Amino acid sequence: MLEIRDYEFWFVAGSQHLYGEEALKCVAADTEEIVTALNASGKLPYRIVFKGVMTTPDEITQLMKDVNYNDNVAGVITWMHTFSPAKNWIRGTKLLQKPLLHLATQYLNEIPYADIDFDYMNLHQSAHGDREYGYINSRLGINNKIVYGHWKDEEVIEEIASWEDVAVAANESFNIKVARFGDTMRDVACTEGDKVEAQIQLGWTVDYYPEGDLVEFVDAVTDAEIDEEYKKLEAMYELRAGQNTQEHFEKNVRYQLREYIAIKRFLEKGGYNAFCTNFQALHGLEQLPGLATQMLMRDGYGFAAEGDWKIAALTRLMKILAHNEGTCFMEDYTLDLRKGHEAILGAHMLEVDPTIACDKPRVEVHPLGIGGKEDPARLVFTGSDGDAIDVSMADFRSGFRFISYPVDCRRPEAETPKLPVAKVLWTPKCGLKKGSAEWIKAGGEHHTVLSYKVTEEQIRDLAVMLGVEIVEIL
Numbered sequence: 001m002l003e004i005r006d007y008e009f010w011f012v013a014g015s016q017h018l019y020g021e022e023a024l025k026c027v028a029a030d031t032e033e034i035v036t037a038l039n040a041s042g043k044l045p046y047r048i049v050f051k052g053v054m055t056t057p058d059e060i061t062q063l064m065k066d067v068n069y070n071d072n073v074a075g076v077i078t079w080m081h082t083f084s085p086a087k088n089w090i091r092g093t094k095l096l097q098k099p100l101l102h103l104a105t106q107y108l109n110e111i112p113y114a115d116i117d118f119d120y121m122n123l124h125q126s127a128h129g130d131r132e133y134g135y136i137n138s139r140l141g142i143n144n145k146i147v148y149g150h151w152k153d154e155e156v157i158e159e160i161a162s163w164e165d166v167a168v169a170a171n172e173s174f175n176i177k178v179a180r181f182g183d184t185m186r187d188v189a190c191t192e193g194d195k196v197e198a199q200i201q202l203g204w205t206v207d208y209y210p211e212g213d214l215v216e217f218v219d220a221v222t223d224a225e226i227d228e229e230y231k232k233l234e235a236m237y238e239l240r241a242g243q244n245t246q247e248h249f250e251k252n253v254r255y256q257l258r259e260y261i262a263i264k265r266f267l268e269k270g271g272y273n274a275f276c277t278n279f280q281a282l283h284g285l286e287q288l289p290g291l292a293t294q295m296l297m298r299d300g301y302g303f304a305a306e307g308d309w310k311i312a313a314l315t316r317l318m319k320i321l322a323h324n325e326g327t328c329f330m331e332d333y334t335l336d337l338r339k340g341h342e343a344i345l346g347a348h349m350l351e352v353d354p355t356i357a358c359d360k361p362r363v364e365v366h367p368l369g370i371g372g373k374e375d376p377a378r379l380v381f382t383g384s385d386g387d388a389i390d391v392s393m394a395d396f397r398s399g400f401r402f403i404s405y406p407v408d409c410r411r412p413e414a415e416t417p418k419l420p421v422a423k424v425l426w427t428p429k430c431g432l433k434k435g436s437a438e439w440i441k442a443g444g445e446h447h448t449v450l451s452y453k454v455t456e457e458q459i460r461d462l463a464v465m466l467g468v469e470i471v472e473i474l
């Protein structure tokens, strides 16, 4: 389900006519060499296509128009090889509706002291061409990224790769559709928000459905379909009946598979790629979707609990950025405030995404203290050790705000035999005391997206690209 378009980026070099056709041919050859090398590096998640050397406002404007209407083009990368008068770029850049990366590089990575002459200088003017171009982008208030350094440098290539993922996520933001089964739970404030503004600014469609609409789909699932999913489940995870009779265990696991198939079908039919549930309202459902939700997150769907559509959409957005690796819906569950142990135990009642598991997830069936429904099957596992970031999103009348901090993740200090949920322990890199106090001050909620793949810089770039305020707690 993570499937997205086969995106590409267009690369254009800026130059001018002053130095003749021969110089322009050389610019074109140099640029092609750079594009070929970047594609051949094997580091870029999306292909770059060389679209030529541009020297006039008309061709630049036409290029940007073409970028806008070609849905498979996720953004533009520009390089000012020679001195390209930035007035040429004003009209086109103003029309551009997609992410822009200015690669501030130079063909040679050194100053050729022995050979340098005025012919060389006429051709290689990136040092001042970049300044000229940057002036106009700054003046226009364009939220472009600047990557600076030699094009063969590993760090430069990695920065381009990182930006490509952010740019694709920004494009895909406008394809996010969230199905909300039930409204916001328990009249909570932080999970509310302005859905119209989210659609205007971020492209998110958020639709409401009563649970009854889903029940029809649940009832329509056949036993044969469940049999097939049960086999796949056995191949992928460890099925542990534990205290349950085999019959009770299988019955409850099979009901979650029924919900999985039904929700997936419902989402596919409506073109949704994210959803929310609400355990306060489960009319006609026998269990809160636990294992079902975990399997859908594994498949790449965005999710958040309790009607929290902002975090459901953010989960989807960050899964795209992370290619669905190590990125999940999370909640600040409970705290360790002892000196030397300071940490947040992250978990949720059921719905933790197995893409962060360090061990083989077990399918288990246990009673749930709330909701008043049957014992739901769920995947139980432990999250991985490592560096991650934790991100949330708040809605104020002044606009949306991302709140984010880097965290150290590790396994919980001990097992929790009476709390059979998937979990992970983390501490903000700036410390629990500072991190949490600033998080709370910034209005960051308890639901978050935890990612071992997405970097703090990518979240910052994404916020800039989408025009969302960001509070980084570093």
Ligand code: MN
Binding pocket: 305, 306, 331, 348, 447
């Ligand atoms: Mn929750």
